[in-house]
Amino acid sequence: MEFFLVQLLNGLAYGLLLFMLSSGLTLIFSMMGVLNFAHASFYMLGAYFAYQCSKWLGFWPALVVAPLLVAGIGALVERFGLRTVHKFGHVAELLLTFGLAYVIEEIVHLVWGRAAVDYQIPEALNFTAFHILTSSYPAYRVFMMAISIAMLIGLYLGLTRTRVGLVIQASLTHPEMVEALGHNVPRVFMLVFAAGAALAGLAGVIGGNAFVTEPGMAAAVGSIVFVVVVFGGMGSLLGAFIASLLIGMVQTFSVGIDYSIGDLAGLFGAQIPEQFASITLARMAPMLPYLLMVMMLVMRPKGLMGTRET
Amino acid sequence: MSAALELKQVRKSFGKTAIINGVNLEVRQGERHAIIGPNGAGKSTLFNLISGRFALTSGSISLKGKDITNHAPFEINRRGLSRSFQVTNIFPKLSVYENVRCAVLWSQGHKYSFWRHIGKLASVRERAEKIVREIGLAHRADTLAGLLSYAEQRALEIGVTIAGGADVILLDEPTAGMSHSETEHAVALVRQISEGRTLVIVEHDMGVVFSLADRISVLVYGEVIATGTPPEIRANARVQEAYLGTATHE
Amino acid sequence: MSEQRSGITPWIVTIALAIALPLLFNKGFSLSLFCQMGINIIFALSYNMLLGQTGMLSFGHAVYFGLAAYFCAHALNAMGQGAFSFPVTLLPLIGGVIGLLFGVVLGYITTKRSGTPFAMISLGIGELVAAGSQMFPDFFGGEAGISTNRVVGPKALGISYGPQIQVYYLIAAWALLSAIAMYAFTKTPLGRMANAVRDNAERAQFVGYDPQRVRYLVFIVASFFAGVAGALSAINFEIVTVENVGLAASGFVLFMAFMGGTGSFYGPVIGAILVTFLQVALSGYTKAWLLYLGLFFLLMVLFAPGGIASLIELHRPAWRARQLGKLLPGYVALLVPVLIGFAGAVGLIEMIYFVETSGGGEGEMRLLGVSVDARQPTAWMVCFALVVIGVLGFRQLRPHLLRRWDDVTLALRAAETRAPSAAVPGVGT
Numbered sequence: 001m002e003f004f005l006v007q008l009l010n011g012l013a014y015g016l017l018l019f020m021l022s023s024g025l026t027l028i029f030s031m032m033g034v035l036n037f038a039h040a041s042f043y044m045l046g047a048y049f050a051y052q053c054s055k056w057l058g059f060w061p062a063l064v065v066a067p068l069l070v071a072g073i074g075a076l077v078e079r080f081g082l083r084t085v086h087k088f089g090h091v092a093e094l095l096l097t098f099g100l101a102y103v104i105e106e107i108v109h110l111v112w113g114r115a116a117v118d119y120q121i122p123e124a125l126n127f128t129a130f131h132i133l134t135s136s137y138p139a140y141r142v143f144m145m146a147i148s149i150a151m152l153i154g155l156y157l158g159l160t161r162t163r164v165g166l167v168i169q170a171s172l173t174h175p176e177m178v179e180a181l182g183h184n185v186p187r188v189f190m191l192v193f194a195a196g197a198a199l200a201g202l203a204g205v206i207g208g209n210a211f212v213t214e215p216g217m218a219a220a221v222g223s224i225v226f227v228v229v230v231f232g233g234m235g236s237l238l239g240a241f242i243a244s245l246l247i248g249m250v251q252t253f254s255v256g257i258d259y260s261i262g263d264l265a266g267l268f269g270a271q272i273p274e275q276f277a278s279i280t281l282a283r284m285a286p287m288l289p290y291l292l293m294v295m296m297l298v299m300r301p302k303g304l305m306g307t308r309e310t
Numbered sequence: 311m312s313a314a315l316e317l318k319q320v321r322k323s324f325g326k327t328a329i330i331n332g333v334n335l336e337v338r339q340g341e342r343h344a345i346i347g348p349n350g351a352g353k354s355t356l357f358n359l360i361s362g363r364f365a366l367t368s369g370s371i372s373l374k375g376k377d378i379t380n381h382a383p384f385e386i387n388r389r390g391l392s393r394s395f396q397v398t399n400i401f402p403k404l405s406v407y408e409n410v411r412c413a414v415l416w417s418q419g420h421k422y423s424f425w426r427h428i429g430k431l432a433s434v435r436e437r438a439e440k441i442v443r444e445i446g447l448a449h450r451a452d453t454l455a456g457l458l459s460y461a462e463q464r465a466l467e468i469g470v471t472i473a474g475g476a477d478v479i480l481l482d483e484p485t486a487g488m489s490h491s492e493t494e495h496a497v498a499l500v501r502q503i504s505e506g507r508t509l510v511i512v513e514h515d516m517g518v519v520f521s522l523a524d525r526i527s528v529l530v531y532g533e534v535i536a537t538g539t540p541p542e543i544r545a546n547a548r549v550q551e552a553y554l555g556t557a558t559h560e
Numbered sequence: 561m562s563e564q565r566s567g568i569t570p571w572i573v574t575i576a577l578a579i580a581l582p583l584l585f586n587k588g589f590s591l592s593l594f595c596q597m598g599i600n601i602i603f604a605l606s607y608n609m610l611l612g613q614t615g616m617l618s619f620g621h622a623v624y625f626g627l628a629a630y631f632c633a634h635a636l637n638a639m640g641q642g643a644f645s646f647p648v649t650l651l652p653l654i655g656g657v658i659g660l661l662f663g664v665v666l667g668y669i670t671t672k673r674s675g676t677p678f679a680m681i682s683l684g685i686g687e688l689v690a691a692g693s694q695m696f697p698d699f700f701g702g703e704a705g706i707s708t709n710r711v712v713g714p715k716a717l718g719i720s721y722g723p724q725i726q727v728y729y730l731i732a733a734w735a736l737l738s739a740i741a742m743y744a745f746t747k748t749p750l751g752r753m754a755n756a757v758r759d760n761a762e763r764a765q766f767v768g769y770d771p772q773r774v775r776y777l778v779f780i781v782a783s784f785f786a787g788v789a790g791a792l793s794a795i796n797f798e799i800v801t802v803e804n805v806g807l808a809a810s811g812f813v814l815f816m817a818f819m820g821g822t823g824s825f826y827g828p829v830i831g832a833i834l835v836t837f838l839q840v841a842l843s844g845y846t847k848a849w850l851l852y853l854g855l856f857f858l859l860m861v862l863f864a865p866g867g868i869a870s871l872i873e874l875h876r877p878a879w880r881a882r883q884l885g886k887l888l889p890g891y892v893a894l895l896v897p898v899l900i901g902f903a904g905a906v907g908l909i910e911m912i913y914f915v916e917t918s919g920g921g922e923g924e925m926r927l928l929g930v931s932v933d934a935r936q937p938t939a940w941m942v943c944f945a946l947v948v949i950g951v952l953g954f955r956q957l958r959p960h961l962l963r964r965w966d967d968v969t970l971a972l973r974a975a976e977t978r979a980p981s982a983a984v985p986g987v988g989t
Contacts, residue, residue: 029676033676035676035679035680081858081862084862085861085862085865088865090675090676091611091615091617092861092865094617094676094679095617095814095818095857095861095865096858096861096862098619098811098814099854099857099858099861100858102811102850102854102857103851103854103855103858106848106850106851106854107851109850109851110848110851110909110912110913110916111912111916112916113916113917219807223683223684223687223807226680226683226684227684229680230677230680230681230684234676234677279695283694283695284695286691286694287688287691287692287695290684290685290687290688290691291688293681293684294669294684294685294688297669297672297673297681298669298672301672301673301677361766362765363762382765382770383765383766384764384765384766384768384769384770387765387766387767387768388768392766392767393766395763399760399762399763399766400760400763401755401756401759401760401763402759402760403755403758403759404755404756404759408752408755411752412752412753412756412764412767413767415749415752415753415767415768415769416767416768416769417768420749421749422749422750422753422773422774422777423748423749423750424745424748424749424750424751424777424781425748426748426749427744427747427748428747428748428749428751428752429747431749470763470767471766473767474767474768
């Protein structure tokens, strides 16, 4: 019970973090039809910028400065990269962001080295928030959730209460119509791209010290975020939200469970070879999100809440 | 003999908006059947339903007596129905000749073959060359389709449509956006290729419709209000009121 | 209206080159380089069946390469223990079949969608297999991978595959056979319909073809050739690791095909040769070689999305009309600022890297043969200035080249109107 509650909270914190990434990805995809391969790289940059910033200025300025820096880079990428290759079609756009992800990873190697950097939770938040029976729960996790939820509310208000938000929202469901109304201004594109990058950067700031800040973090999270987006249905914010929480839970819970395939087979009285029987759920954990995605695609190719075919 | 194409109580709604409202239509074998109607009457939608591009909300469609309701477009095509598009829809990075050849392949039984050299398939080559000559693009055969002029692309659109030898042909505004002389040329082409086939054509140019069609159906607000020979349609009071009436005032 | 005749000459030249290469460059280093090139040529060509010919952007093609390599390594090991006997010469065929079988299973899921979702699913499947490799350490060999020994099985005509030169000719033969087979594939009904589906999948439906089926079949064929390449890789390196199935390997084959050019058949061959060379040559000189490769890739995406082959095709008419000489001075002039800017950028990157690895720029650093002190601002300012000069110079000289191009285009058009039949081959059948 205790284990379950702690894992539930951890899963929630991780799921919300995933949603900060997948929401930006979804918004960019819906608006511009671009699947941003470098999205998780923005997450990584957020973490590294925050690390550098907190060394110089402290954590709290970093919380603001790092996402803004990432947003600036995002705007530059949109202005000088995506806009240039837009005329060559979606494949070129995808390739551009793919190459960018590659280059960003190499630049991180170059500047910060190949090993993980020592990006730590700030002292002010390094205490126990509350106890669940005998387990103590760290305050930083609570802080992460608070930031994520605050962003969520901010995103919601931004989308529903502002003019730009309404344009963005309209283009989620009726992109052609918005274009026809003359709203397809490049400035909105740049804004959305920068905002998505900022969200990813913020996720990096609060995720980088909770987990680990290393050059491989973009690739590790990037594929999971893609799973979230495909699973939830491309272009659907609600789908991305549900899928983020689900994948967050699945990943958190599965690593702590030593239930094996052999045990499962034993329930049915089946005998299976030792090689397979010894595989525990914890060992399968890295595969689970992808298995979920494949299962979803076989049963419902559009994804959970998706409406678009391509 | 069963009808070439028969639509029974066909309905199509997008969300709450009903575009096609219970259409009944019978196209006889070998006739040239024109569908006319004001803008937004649902003519193109009707084509999209017949050819399998959209799924029906309700009703049924049969082709030469066999049910094709909600079949995939390629299945309907294999049963001998081929269509053209109002907005040119070709393979832009393939040459004119290759566009036509791709449209010939299935009907010649080559399916997904990857063990035969396409250049050595004599019947495919002959048929593709014949079609390219018929549509008057022999001198442009090696040009990429995307580089053709508008009128040439429209001709290729028809070529791709007829290449598979389907006996029921649906043409969606083949003369749209053409100059007068280009239209004449296109009409001659349509007349020629529809010889011995069943033709359903959507057309705005009334001169073309009345000179070409054996029978005409009038579609207004998603319903067929009249079907008949050109003189019958001219004399029909409802048609005059709903359609031609407004046309003569112009 | 004839088939486009590319002629048999390029093939004969290629065969002659493949035979002669190891005689001209017979150092061990160049031989192993040629072997890698051969493997990568097959791999890149098979990748281009997906991207260039059918419009499927895959981020998981290494799965079929890597799994085939694993199976072949295990097969070699089993042969070494005397479990069975099979000629190593034909092992790539087994690899191909393994790739094909995985293509049948995984390709079915992947090709359910097209466009961007296809790209994401191919990535997901790739990650699935990579993650799965941790679950089966017996098969994948964990961190160390699976080592093997190619000198097993029956020896025919004294060929043991012990010496690298024998492996080279094995790879060359398979590369040629595969290239011919893949070229022939483009001339079949399925190969042509793949192009049609790439151009306009919807219209393909209205001429009787199921685009999903076309993609699936092409995917299977491409997986077969990826498997052939994988098997050759197992024979050549005698080791297979998890990296062979991973995203990095999938990205690498995409790099090769794209840089060479996906719009023509020979593009990926150029890409494979060039990228393999850069990989081997650059990685010896600088630790930042992946960054250079990535930047090169980005520049290509931005300014030459058709790859090197498209640049060649661009100049072909001018070459035929003997107008290329007019362009040459423009290019040479442009080369100067490009080299200056390039030198500056390389200097900056290397200095950043040097500071990072040496812990604050201690010690002497050598840059393009010049001794540089990375702690002094002078070197940084010089490099930065070089970059600025390069960019400005490029902007200054580019219009000059464009004007030359205008002249050449006009000259070509004039030639075309004078002899129209030559410009449009195959008039009226």
